[in-house]
Amino acid sequence: MKHISNLKVWLLSCLVALGFAACDNDNLDTQQYKGGVSLNVYGPQPVMRGGTLRFLGSNLDQVTQVIIPGVEPITDIEVRQSGAHSEILVQVPVDGPEVGYVTLVTANGTEIVTQTQLTYEEPIVFEGFSPATAMPGEVITITGDYLNLIHEVIFADEVAVPEAEFISHSRYQIEVVVPDAAQTGQIILSDGVEDLPNWIYSETELEVGVPTVTSFIATRYKAGEAVTITGTYLNMVAYVRFNASADVPYDFPSADLAEEGEASFTVNEDGTQITFALPAEAASGAVELVLRSGLTVPVQSEFTPVLPGNLAAAPAAVKNGADLTITGVDMDLVVSVTFPNVEEAVPVKEATATRVVVTVPDMAQSGDLALNMASGESVTLAYQTLKPAITAFNPVALTAGEVVTITGTDLDLVAGVAFEGEDNPSVVIVTEEDRKAFIKEQEEALKQNPDMEIEPAPEVNYIDAQTLKITVPLTASACAPTLVMKNGEEAETTVTLNITPATDPVVTAITPEAVEAGEVITITGLNMNTVENFYFGDVKVTEYDTRTATEVTLTVPAEVEPDTYYVRMVNYAGKEIVSDVPVVVESAEKVVMGDVHNLGSWAGEDAGGAFRIYKADLTAAGFAPGFKMRFYVSQNAYTQIQVNHANWGELFGILQYDAGACPDVIEIEVTEDLYNTIMNTSDGWSDTGIIVQGEGCVISKVTVLE
Numbered sequence: 001m002k003h004i005s006n007l008k009v010w011l012l013s014c015l016v017a018l019g020f021a022a023c024d025n026d027n028l029d030t031q032q033y034k035g036g037v038s039l040n041v042y043g044p045q046p047v048m049r050g051g052t053l054r055f056l057g058s059n060l061d062q063v064t065q066v067i068i069p070g071v072e073p074i075t076d077i078e079v080r081q082s083g084a085h086s087e088i089l090v091q092v093p094v095d096g097p098e099v100g101y102v103t104l105v106t107a108n109g110t111e112i113v114t115q116t117q118l119t120y121e122e123p124i125v126f127e128g129f130s131p132a133t134a135m136p137g138e139v140i141t142i143t144g145d146y147l148n149l150i151h152e153v154i155f156a157d158e159v160a161v162p163e164a165e166f167i168s169h170s171r172y173q174i175e176v177v178v179p180d181a182a183q184t185g186q187i188i189l190s191d192g193v194e195d196l197p198n199w200i201y202s203e204t205e206l207e208v209g210v211p212t213v214t215s216f217i218a219t220r221y222k223a224g225e226a227v228t229i230t231g232t233y234l235n236m237v238a239y240v241r242f243n244a245s246a247d248v249p250y251d252f253p254s255a256d257l258a259e260e261g262e263a264s265f266t267v268n269e270d271g272t273q274i275t276f277a278l279p280a281e282a283a284s285g286a287v288e289l290v291l292r293s294g295l296t297v298p299v300q301s302e303f304t305p306v307l308p309g310n311l312a313a314a315p316a317a318v319k320n321g322a323d324l325t326i327t328g329v330d331m332d333l334v335v336s337v338t339f340p341n342v343e344e345a346v347p348v349k350e351a352t353a354t355r356v357v358v359t360v361p362d363m364a365q366s367g368d369l370a371l372n373m374a375s376g377e378s379v380t381l382a383y384q385t386l387k388p389a390i391t392a393f394n395p396v397a398l399t400a401g402e403v404v405t406i407t408g409t410d411l412d413l414v415a416g417v418a419f420e421g422e423d424n425p426s427v428v429i430v431t432e433e434d435r436k437a438f439i440k441e442q443e444e445a446l447k448q449n450p451d452m453e454i455e456p457a458p459e460v461n462y463i464d465a466q467t468l469k470i471t472v473p474l475t476a477s478a479c480a481p482t483l484v485m486k487n488g489e490e491a492e493t494t495v496t497l498n499i500t501p502a503t504d505p506v507v508t509a510i511t512p513e514a515v516e517a518g519e520v521i522t523i524t525g526l527n528m529n530t531v532e533n534f535y536f537g538d539v540k541v542t543e544y545d546t547r548t549a550t551e552v553t554l555t556v557p558a559e560v561e562p563d564t565y566y567v568r569m570v571n572y573a574g575k576e577i578v579s580d581v582p583v584v585v586e587s588a589e590k591v592v593m594g595d596v597h598n599l600g601s602w603a604g605e606d607a608g609g610a611f612r613i614y615k616a617d618l619t620a621a622g623f624a625p626g627f628k629m630r631f632y633v634s635q636n637a638y639t640q641i642q643v644n645h646a647n648w649g650e651l652f653g654i655l656q657y658d659a660g661a662c663p664d665v666i667e668i669e670v671t672e673d674l675y676n677t678i679m680n681t682s683d684g685w686s687d688t689g690i691i692v693q694g695e696g697c698v699i700s701k702v703t704v705l706e
Contacts, residue, residue, distance in 0.1 A: 037062050037106050039114070043196045046119040050094040051198050053118075055104065060086040062106045068092065068118065069100030092120075124149055126189055126200045133207040134178045136236050136292070139167055140206065142174040142187070150174060151192030154199075155206070156185025157293065163192070180236055180292040184208045211236050211271075211289060213299050222306035223280040223333055223374070228273060229289075229299065235271035238292045242303070243285035243375075250281045250375075251290060278305065280333070280374035306330050308371055311381045319386040320362050320413060320487055326371065326381060327355045333373050340367035341487060360385070363487045387491035388413045388483050397498035401474045401506075404497065405467065412465040416484040419499075422526065423508055425473030426484070431462040453564060472499060474506035475526060505531050505569050507579035514584040517560045520545065521583060523552045523567065531577075535568040536560045536585065562587040589630065589703035590621030599641070599694040610693035613702060615679055618689050621704050623679070625672040631692075632701040635662040639696040643668075645677050646688040654694075662697060670704075 039057040047053055053066075061082040065073040071093045080087040099119050104112040125145035134140050142153065148171045151163040159181045167175035174189075187202040211233040218227040229240070239251040258264035265276035287299040311328040318324045326337075330353065336345035337358045350357040356371070366385045370378040388410040398404055406417070418426040439457050446452060461470045478499045483491040507525040515521055523534075529549040534541040536556060543555035567579040593613050603609025631641065639662045641655040651674060655666060670678075678689050692699065 037110065037112065039104060039112050042102065042114060044193070044198055045116070046121040047092055048124060048198055048200070049092055049097060049120055051092050051200065053090050053092050053102075054196055055088050055090075056086070058084050058086060060088045060104070062108075063088060063104045064107050065103075065105040066090045067103040067105065068097050070098030071096040073105070124189065124191070124198070124200055126202060128204070129187060129202060129206065132204065133209060135209040135233050136178050136180045136182055138178050139175055140178060142176065142189070143172060144189075145172060147171055147174050147189070149191050150189045150200075152190040152197075154188035154190055155179060155182040156208075157181070157183050159183070159293070160190075178206075178208060181294070182206075182208045183293045183295060208293070209233065210291065210295060211297055213289065213297060216287065216300050216303075218278060220306055221278060221282075221304065222330060223278050223282065225278055226275065227278045228275050230273050233271050234274050234289075235267050236291050236293070237267065237274065237289045237297075239290040240265060240274070240276070240299075241288045241290050241296070242279075242282040244288045244296075245286055246283070249285075250279070250283065252276065252279050252282070280335075281376075283375035283377050305375065305377075306333070307373065307377065307379050308333055309379075311371070311379065313381055313383045315386075317384045317386040318360050319410060320360050320364060320485075322360060322386075323349065323357050324360050324383065325355055325357050329354065331356050334371045335374050336372045338370040338372060338378070339364035340369065341365040345370075345372055365487050365489050385485075385487065385489065386410055386413070387489070388485065389491065390481070390483070390493040390495045392495065393497045397500070398472060399500045400472050400476050400502035401504055403469060403471050405469050407467055410465060411468055411483075412462075413485050413487075414468065414483045415486040417468070417470060418482040418484055418490075419473055419476035420479035421473065421477040421499075422475040425475045427461070427470045427473060428458075429462050429468060429470075430458045430460050432460050434458070434462075435460050472497070474502045474504060475508070477501065501526075503527055503530060504575070504577050505571070507567065507569075507581045510567070510579070510581050510583045513582075514586055515556055516586050516588045517556050517562075518558045518588075520553060520555050523554070523579075524550060526550065528552050530571045531569040532572045533570045535570070536565045537563070537568075556585060560585050587703075587705075589705040591701060591703050592617045592621050592623075593699075593702035596698060596700045597692075598636075598698045599692075599696070601695045602693055610691060611699075612688045613690050613692070614687055615689040616687070618679065618704065622706070623670070623675070623704050624706075625670060625675040627670045627675075627704050627706055629668045629670055630701075630703045630705070631666040631668075631699055632703075633662055633664060633666055634698040634700065635660065635696065636698065637696040639694070641666070641692065641694040641697065641699075644691040644693070646686065646691070648691060651677060651690065659696075 037059045039055060039060070042053065042055045061079045063077060065075055066077060067073045074090045076090065078089040080089060097120065100117050102114045102118050124147065127144040129140050129142045131140065148169070153161045153174065153176050155178070159179050161176050161179060163169065165176070167177060184207050185205050187206055189200040191198045211231055213229060213231040215230045218225055237254060238257055239253055242250045242252065253262065253264050255264040255266050263277065263279055265274050267274050282305055284304045286301050287303045289297040289299060291297065308328050308330045311326060314325050314327070332351050332353045334348055334351055334356045336347050338345045339361055342361045342364050346358055346361060348356045348358045364385060366383065368380045368382050370380050372378045388408060390406055390408040392407045394405045394407070414429050416426050416428050418424065435457050442454055446454065461468060463469055476499050478496065480493045480496045483493060485491060505525060505527045507523055509524045511522050527549065528551065529547070531552070534552070534554060537560070539557045539560050541554045541557060545553035562585050564582050564584050566582055569577045569579065571577070593611065595611070597608060597611045600607065600609045605611065635657065638659050639657045643651045645651055652668070
């Protein structure tokens with residue numbers, strides 16, 4: 001016979017609020033869940049002899065003894081929770097405990113004494129139960145004394161049956177049905193008090209039986225076909241689990257657990273048979289039953305559903321954008337197809353038992369495609385994409401740089417034509433749609449940046465699926481060109497285009513890519529020895545270091561304005577050729593102030609009018625005697641600009657302009673005296689070079705240049 005009770009505690013009005021006393025009987029802080037070892041509450045109060053006493057507090061896992069008056073110190077302590085929010089439990093002995101204060105002893109010897117005395121009530125007697133083994137749905141009988149005080153029976157894993165569901169209930173006996181979710185374990189009787197009820201545990205465990213499986217049968221394990229599982233107590237099953245060892249298995253639900261419209265299985269009345277249509281999501285692997293208790297029962301360790309087979313693809317070479325038909329058996333299982341070089345699977349357009357039809361994506365490449373099932377499984381099949389071909393050139397012979405018309409088949413698949421020759425030259429194929437898209441992109445970019453340079457739209461060289469009209473690259477040599485497809489594949493051709501090397505100059509590179517006027521650049525390419533003169537815009541180059549057939553080194557004329565240039569070349573016959581390679585001529589000006597300042601009417605620095613230019617910025621720009629200083633000005637009205645040194649003394653008088661007469665750029669020559677005044681000022685403003693103030697204009701930038 002076992003009398004075990006667990007916890008009846010009234011928090012606030014119901015729980016016993018605890019203060020604490022250490023061994024010197026000083027009161028301790030009662031703040032809940034503080035640091036260190038502390039006790040906040042214990043109970044139930046009163047407790048049943050043989051029942052469970054529960055303590056809540058902080059770090060109570062450090063308690064090694066619980067001393068109850070009248071009995072030996074208790075060291076068998078169950079730690080329910082550790083740390084700042086901790087809980088421990090002990091069993092109150094049936095014989096010997098007396099009314100008194102309870103003492104908790106920690107590992108370091110510290111004692112915590114309750115400020116209220118522990119009292120007792122007569123115990124509920126839990127004699128036992130029968131039968132010792134039961135299945136969910138069967139009735140067990142619990143015997144003892146004062147069972148009329150019990151309001152809840154709790155099975156293992158906290159599966160509770162409330163008093164309202166008892167079959168019978170008296171002082172000496174309770175009859176209760178074993179719930180579907182019950183598992184093997186001790187039975188707990190509870191008096192049902194809120195927060196911390198008394199719990200009385202059985203001495204022995206109730207052994208809860210589990211279903212048995214005798215067969216797992218289907219004519220064919222194909223999605224949609226009937227499956228039957230036979231066995232015993234199958235009414236306890238909540239799910240049939242497929243691919244059980246996977247990280248995310250598929251749980252097929254019973255009818256009462258299925259969501260609206262979801263497929264499910266049914267169980268016959270005596271629980272001996274489960275029937276269902278095999279779900280499409282059922283993948284290969286182990287199959288098991290998931291019980292309502294959460295336990296599992298194995299069904300089959302190596303389950304393999306039907307997959308499509310006897311596969312064949314038609315046509316033998318399919319064109320990107322066209323339909324591919326794949327025939328075989330059980331093809332109605334296929335929901336999508338994954339193609340090489342395409343990340344997303346493509347849904348099938350048509351699926352029957354003998355074939356599927358799917359559209360080949362534009363970027364799909366030859367290789368193994370995957371036929372995907374709803375289960376996540378797939379089967380593979382090799383296929384080929386259709387390749388474009390060249391049938392003729394017109395003319396059949398030409399000079400590099402001239403136009404040729406290419407006729408062939410499926411040329412709408414072509415993204416580029418690659419030739420043999422220096423640097424492997426190629427031509428990009430541009431459709432009318434490409435050209436319109438480029439123009440639209442430029443227009444959108446111009447809205448964001450009105451000052452940007454507009455690039456010329458590319459010329460359309462795609463005529464139709466049988467015709468391309470392209471300009472042969474100047475560095476191309478005689479060859480059978482390679483067609484580069486939009487999907488990234490290449491198609492070798494057999495028709496040779498006879499290409500005579502061009503005599504016109506061809507620029508392949510300019511280094512450096514950006515220079516200032518007056519600096520040297522090197523132009524490399526072909527036929528450079530045919531060029532008589534090079535031009536940047538309309539400015540002729542006059543200084544050369546080297547000139548060969550493949551390389552020219554020249555000095556960018558000092559008068560060339562900053563801009564992006566495609567160098568013009570004029571040969572000895574007077575023919576003009578423009579480089580395809582750009583070079584950027586940068587401004588020699590160095591910005592020393594790039595913020596916008598409205599001088600207002602002699603507005604101060606705080607108002608954003610007057611501003612300083614610091615010596616460090618001037619030095620970084622290479623500022624020196626003989627330089628020029630430029631002020632970029634927008635005039636509002638009658639304008640005055642006063643430039644001062646750090647002591648606010650005028651440097652060269654006030655610049656004054658009538659309305660409309662102020663130039664956009666005011667340029668000042670920096671003499672040696674002016675330089676010394678700006679840079680050598682020694683005072684409290686020694687980091688300041690100049691101070692600018694005035695009225696009637698906006699200064700947006702100040703630069704210096706040699």
